[in-house]
Amino acid sequence: MQENHERAALAAHRFGYGARPGDLEKILPDPEKWLLDQLVIPRHSITQPSSGELMRALYDFSKARKDAKKSMAEMPKNPARRFYIEQSAATVLEAINSQTSLSWRLLDFFSNHFSVSAQGNRMRMLAPTLEREAIAPHMLGHFEDMLLAVEQHPAMLIYLDNERSIGPNSRAGKRSKRGLNEGS
Numbered sequence: 001m002q003e004n005h006e007r008a009a010l011a012a013h014r015f016g017y018g019a020r021p022g023d024l025e026k027i028l029p030d031p032e033k034w035l036l037d038q039l040v041i042p043r044h045s046i047t048q049p050s051s052g053e054l055m056r057a058l059y060d061f062s063k064a065r066k067d068a069k070k071s072m073a074e075m076p077k078n079p080a081r082r083f084y085i086e087q088s089a090a091t092v093l094e095a096i097n098s099q100t101s102l103s104w105r106l107l108d109f110f111s112n113h114f115s116v117s118a119q120g121n122r123m124r125m126l127a128p129t130l131e132r133e134a135i136a137p138h139m140l141g142h143f144e145d146m147l148l149a150v151e152q153h154p155a156m157l158i159y160l161d162n163e164r165s166i167g168p169n170s171r172a173g174k175r176s177k178r179g180l181n182e183g184s
Contacts, residue, residue, distance in 0.1 A: 007031040016101030038102035041140055044132040045090055051129040051154050054083060058125050080121040087128035103139075110135045114150045116159040126155035 008027040012019035015035055019027070027034045049057070057079055064076040095104040111131045118127040134153040138146035150156055166172045 004028055004031070008034075011035050012101075016105055017095070018101070035102060038100045039106075039140060040100050040103050042094070042098065042100070042103045042107050042136050044094060044136065048087055048090055048128075048132065049083070051126050051133060054125040054129065055122070055154065057083070058121055078121065080124040084118060084124040084128065091128065091131070107131065107136055107139055110139055110146065114156070116155050122158055123155065126153075126158065129153075130155040 005024070005028065008024050008031050009019065011027050011031040011034055012023055016038065061076055061079055067073070068075050095101070095107075098104055114130065114135060116123065116127050116130060118124045130150065130153050134149035134156075135146060138149050166176070166178060168174075168178070172178075
């Protein structure tokens, strides 16, 4: 019986974020089954904005800032930092309140593996969306599908400067004598 208590505690603490009140009693009969039941795709709040919506907000901010400079009006407040904090806080709360902490811990692992910087307005807006739009939906499927989703996500493209990359043998590459990731 002592061994099963140790296995239950190990399941909750090593593979998840720890046991909540009452969790060990649920885990105790079958720690392996509890772990397998934990493997679900983490669900993020549908109220969080998509990467497209965030890029639109950043575009609107940039346009409003240009207009304010021209007309000497009050400068609008940059939304990037607020969106980053709101998205990050919402994700942490979802993980804390989840009944499937193993899945959230696994999501943390893949998010760390495919990490991007949150430097600059565009990345501050997009970095949190990479996890919920590209990593989480593919986390329990084929790694190849996750890799393709991550590499095609706007946050990763911008982070790796791929949105400015041109092929060295393309017309633009030959004309500018530039190649991959050699943008201005």
